[in-house]
Amino acid sequence: MSTPQTLYEKIWNAHVVEQRDDGTCLIFIDRHLVHEVTSPQAFEGLRAAGRRVRRPDLTLAVPDHNLPTTARLDSHGQPIPIADPESAQQLEALERNAPEFGIDYINASDAKQGIVHVVGPEQGFSLPGTTIVCGDSHTACHGGLGALAFGIGTSEVEHVLATQTLQLTRSKSMEVRVEGELRAGVSAKDVVLHITGVLGAAGGSGHVIEYTGSVIRALSVEGRLTISNMAIEHGARAGLVAPDDTTFAYIKGRPMAPSGADWDAAVAYWRTLATDAGATYDKVVSIDAADIAPSVTWGTSPEDVLPITGIVPDPSAFADPSKQEAARKSLNYMGLTPGTRMTDIEVQNIFIGSCTNSRIEDLRAAAEILKGRKKAANVKWAIVVPGSGLVKQQAEDEGLDQIFTDAGFEWREPGCSACLGMNPDKVPAGERCASTSNRNFVGRQGPGARTHLVSPAMAAAAAVAGKLTDVRAFAN
Amino acid sequence: MKAISRVEGRAYPVGLKNIDTDVIIPAVWLKTISRAGLGKGAFESLRAVPGNVFDDPEYAGAPILIAGDNFGCGSSREHAAWAMADLGISAVIAPSFSDIFSGNAFKNGLLAIVLPQAAIDRLMEVARTDDIHIDLETQTVTTPFQDRFEFEIDPFRKHCLINGVDEIGLTLKSSDAISVYEAKLSADRPWLAPNPV
Structure with a gap:
C-alpha cells in the first residue's frame, strides 16, 4: 500500500519535472495568468534575451489593476482614452505584448474582462489539481477550486x-480545520478574517494551508475562493480546498473547461486528489465555527x-513588545483610541x-441588506x-445594480479598483473605508486612507x- | 543576475514587524514599465515622518536594512526588491520574511538574511553607531564588537547568488526534460489543454 498523501503532496508530486540533490524541484506550471x-x-526581459513564450496556450492575459472603473466606451462604442499617461502606457504594453508573444488577451471592453482571479475560475481556465501562477499574491484564490496556486514576482513571471x-x-x-455551523450573519469573509x-x-509562513472541516465543505465555490484568496494574509504560500461535487458543478460547462468525454476523465482524476485518510500535516489548527462572529479589522495588518x-x-495589552509598538503606530495611523466600541466608528x-x-x-x-435602504x-x-x-451582467439581469444605485452607490466597470489604490479609485487621506478587500495596510487604498476590512x-x-455596525441587526 | 558574496557598511535600524510591500513601495509607483528609478518611492510613508532613518545623514547610502518579523508581507510586486536595490540596499536582516518577497529579493541579488530576534536586537543596537559585515560564503553576520551570527541559506540560492547565475538560462538546459514531461502530460491528462478563450 502506498503512503497516504495530502492534497498538496499529490499536486506537487504530479508536477515534478526534475528534482535536484539539494531538494529543489523543477515544477511544471499548468496555467499562467498575466496582467498589466x-x-x-x-x-x-524575454525580448532582450531573444526568448519566446514556451506555452502561450497555457497563458491568459487580462488587464485589471490599473484600469479605470468608469465607462470604457463612448456613445459610439469607441474606447475612451485613459487619462493617466503612465497607466495608459502600461495597459498598451500588455495589449502589444500579448499578440507579439502569441498569448490570448481579453481586452478592457470585453464582457469576459475582469480581475484575473475572478476571470480564471469563471472561464474554466483554473481547474482542480493544476498548478496556477500569476504575478499577484492573491493568486492563492484559485486554491478554492483545489488548485495549487500562488503569486510570483516578475522575474518568475519571465521564468x-x-x-x-x-x-x-x-x-x-x-491543516486549518473549521468545524461546526456558522452563526447567522457570518460569511466566508468573516471565517477567513477570523483565521487570520x-x-x-x-x-502560515513557509506553509501551504489546506482548509478542511464541515464549514468549508458547506461553502459554495465563491466562498471557498474568498477564503483561499486571503491565505496570503496569514502568510501562507498557497491555500487549498479539496475539490468535490460542489467544485465540479461549478466548473462544468465553463468555456475553457474540459467537456464531453474529457469532462468525465477530468472528474475521475479530480476525485483522486483529496487528502488520504492517515496522511499527516506538519501543523494542524482547529477552529470552532461557534467562535466566529461578523468580523472587522481595527489596525493596519x-x-x-x-x-x-x-x-x-x-x-500595552499585547504580550509581544514589537506588536505593542506596531499597534501604537496602527492606532495612530487609524486615528483610533483604545476602548472605543467598533460600532461607534464612523465611515465616510x-x-x-x-x-x-x-x-x-x-x-x-x-x-x-441594501434593498429598500439608503x-x-x-x-x-x-x-x-x-x-x-x-458578474456585472448577471447582477444587472437580477436587478442588483438598481438596488445599489437606489441606495446611493455607484455601479462601476470591473477591475481591482480601490482595493489597492492604483487606478483613480482612492479613499481620501484621513477618511475611513469599510472595504470588502483583503488588505488594510498603511496607504493601501490611497495615501492616509484608513481601511476596515469587512x-x-x-x-x-x-x-x-454610516458607521461600522453589526449586520445581524439588519436581517431582512 | 550580478554576483554577490559580501555586504558591509551601515544599516538602517528600522526594526518594525510586518513591513508590507505597500510600505516598501506604494501601488502608485507600480505604473512603470521599467525596473529602474523606484528608489524615489521606496518607504514613502516611513519617509514622510520627520526624523526617519532613511533621511538621517548618519545612515546615508547604508547597504543594509534591519527589520522585524514578516518583512515584505503582502503583494508579490518585485518592485519592492527593485526599489530597495535602487535605494542602494543590498541586504535585509530580519527574523522572518514573506515567502514571495524573499524569492524576489534573491532573484535580484538582494540578500534576505534570517536571524533570531535576539540577534536582531543586538544588530539594531550596533547599527546606530557602527558597520555590519555580511559574508555569504561563510554564512555569517559580524560586527566590530566580535558579535558573530551564523545564518542558513538554501544551497541552490547561495550558489546562484555567489556565481550570479542566470536562472532562466539554467532551467533552459532542462528543456528536454520539460518536453518529456509535457509529452507524458498530454498522454495522461489530455483534457488539461484549455479550449481557447
Whole structure:
C-alpha cells in the first residue's frame, strides 16, 4: 500500500519535472495568468534575451489593476482614452505584448474582462489539481477550486513565460480545520478574517494551508475562493480546498473547461486528489465555527481582527513588545483610541469589490441588506465594482445594480479598483473605508486612507448606518 | 543576475514587524514599465515622518536594512526588491520574511538574511553607531564588537547568488526534460489543454 498523501503532496508530486540533490524541484506550471502591472519587465526581459513564450496556450492575459472603473466606451462604442499617461502606457504594453508573444488577451471592453482571479475560475481556465501562477499574491484564490496556486514576482513571471516551469522547494503543510455551523450573519469573509486573527499575519509562513472541516465543505465555490484568496494574509504560500461535487458543478460547462468525454476523465482524476485518510500535516489548527462572529479589522495588518462587538485594543495589552509598538503606530495611523466600541466608528467611504469579494454571491449578499435602504448622509463615496463583466451582467439581469444605485452607490466597470489604490479609485487621506478587500495596510487604498476590512453584507450595513455596525441587526 | 558574496557598511535600524510591500513601495509607483528609478518611492510613508532613518545623514547610502518579523508581507510586486536595490540596499536582516518577497529579493541579488530576534536586537543596537559585515560564503553576520551570527541559506540560492547565475538560462538546459514531461502530460491528462478563450 502506498503512503497516504495530502492534497498538496499529490499536486506537487504530479508536477515534478526534475528534482535536484539539494531538494529543489523543477515544477511544471499548468496555467499562467498575466496582467498589466507585473508583466512589462518580464516581456522586456524575454525580448532582450531573444526568448519566446514556451506555452502561450497555457497563458491568459487580462488587464485589471490599473484600469479605470468608469465607462470604457463612448456613445459610439469607441474606447475612451485613459487619462493617466503612465497607466495608459502600461495597459498598451500588455495589449502589444500579448499578440507579439502569441498569448490570448481579453481586452478592457470585453464582457469576459475582469480581475484575473475572478476571470480564471469563471472561464474554466483554473481547474482542480493544476498548478496556477500569476504575478499577484492573491493568486492563492484559485486554491478554492483545489488548485495549487500562488503569486510570483516578475522575474518568475519571465521564468514561467520562457520555460513553463519554476525552480521551487517544497513548502510545509498545514491543516486549518473549521468545524461546526456558522452563526447567522457570518460569511466566508468573516471565517477567513477570523483565521487570520488566530494565525497572525505570518502564521502560515513557509506553509501551504489546506482548509478542511464541515464549514468549508458547506461553502459554495465563491466562498471557498474568498477564503483561499486571503491565505496570503496569514502568510501562507498557497491555500487549498479539496475539490468535490460542489467544485465540479461549478466548473462544468465553463468555456475553457474540459467537456464531453474529457469532462468525465477530468472528474475521475479530480476525485483522486483529496487528502488520504492517515496522511499527516506538519501543523494542524482547529477552529470552532461557534467562535466566529461578523468580523472587522481595527489596525493596519490583516491580523488585527475583532468581532464587530469588540472594542479597540490597548497596545500595552499585547504580550509581544514589537506588536505593542506596531499597534501604537496602527492606532495612530487609524486615528483610533483604545476602548472605543467598533460600532461607534464612523465611515465616510464604502468599497464593495476586489478579488476577495466581487463575485455574484458577494453582490447578492450586499444587495440583500441594501434593498429598500439608503446610505447614510455621512457616507460620501460608496462604490460597487463587480469582479468581471460577466458578474456585472448577471447582477444587472437580477436587478442588483438598481438596488445599489437606489441606495446611493455607484455601479462601476470591473477591475481591482480601490482595493489597492492604483487606478483613480482612492479613499481620501484621513477618511475611513469599510472595504470588502483583503488588505488594510498603511496607504493601501490611497495615501492616509484608513481601511476596515469587512464582508460584503457588513460593508452594506455600514453604508446604511454610516458607521461600522453589526449586520445581524439588519436581517431582512 | 550580478554576483554577490559580501555586504558591509551601515544599516538602517528600522526594526518594525510586518513591513508590507505597500510600505516598501506604494501601488502608485507600480505604473512603470521599467525596473529602474523606484528608489524615489521606496518607504514613502516611513519617509514622510520627520526624523526617519532613511533621511538621517548618519545612515546615508547604508547597504543594509534591519527589520522585524514578516518583512515584505503582502503583494508579490518585485518592485519592492527593485526599489530597495535602487535605494542602494543590498541586504535585509530580519527574523522572518514573506515567502514571495524573499524569492524576489534573491532573484535580484538582494540578500534576505534570517536571524533570531535576539540577534536582531543586538544588530539594531550596533547599527546606530557602527558597520555590519555580511559574508555569504561563510554564512555569517559580524560586527566590530566580535558579535558573530551564523545564518542558513538554501544551497541552490547561495550558489546562484555567489556565481550570479542566470536562472532562466539554467532551467533552459532542462528543456528536454520539460518536453518529456509535457509529452507524458498530454498522454495522461489530455483534457488539461484549455479550449481557447
